[in-house]
Amino acid sequence: MRPISRITPALPVHAYQTYQVVAPPSTHWRPATCAEVDCAAYQQGWKSVVDETSDLGQRQAHYIRRESGRKFTETRNETGLTVFEFEAGQRCFALHQVRLDRPEVYLVRAGDWRSNPTGQVRRHVNAADWTEDFAEHQGRLATVIERG
Template identity: 55%
Template sequence: MIRADRELLAPGAYQTYSITSPRDTTLRAACEQVDCVAWRHGWQSAIDEATELGRTQAAYIRTQSRRTFREQRTSEGLTVFVFEPGQRCFADHRTRPEIYLVRDGDWRENPTGRSRQHQRAADWVEDFGEHQLRLVEQQKKG
């Protein structure tokens, strides 16, 4: 917001921080990235080993899934695999990528043409915080 008692500085006096997502683009994502409920709390899979599909699923879980689980049997004859929290579930999660951009200038223009893209959100946040501290220091100096 521009206050009436202050003049708007030249675009070169500003730095713009933005987070955007490309349209129509998704990436495969880990459970932790999408805050998967199964990853957070664990989950159970009930398998009917009386069927061919059930035997195949149970064999995969026991020998190839590389996940931590306990087995239980129900009175109906199902095998229940109980998976601990904090491990990848069996879903194929998708997420939209985020672009963490910092560029010179403001909404009017980028006079230098300089911009940089951070690879991680934490780096963008750190950069933004350091920039805010520099602004506070400059304001104190006058």
């Protein structure tokens, strides 16, 4: 993974603000079934290939055979790995979620990526207010930088 390359800020951290639009998992999402999200594994079935020579593979195979409650056939491939083939129409192993019909949360935090020096976080009630705040802040930064 490449390190993040950032432009060196022209001003100290307290001069900046960080603007975010978020949809937190705890308030804006809920668990969903495979059928709700058109899961391909649910619709067509799937294969899981497990290397039972490793501890992890042994635990995975044990779970599939004894605890998963899913229907499957079991074979070995040419390299000796265990292939579990699951029938369509049953829950896959992924955890699916669907977005709830709730508006995003519009936040403004003091500071930038370096820190939040005051710990302040403001919450706007709508996108228009957040956008206006952002534009005004950008204008103030530009003015301070131009004055040097």
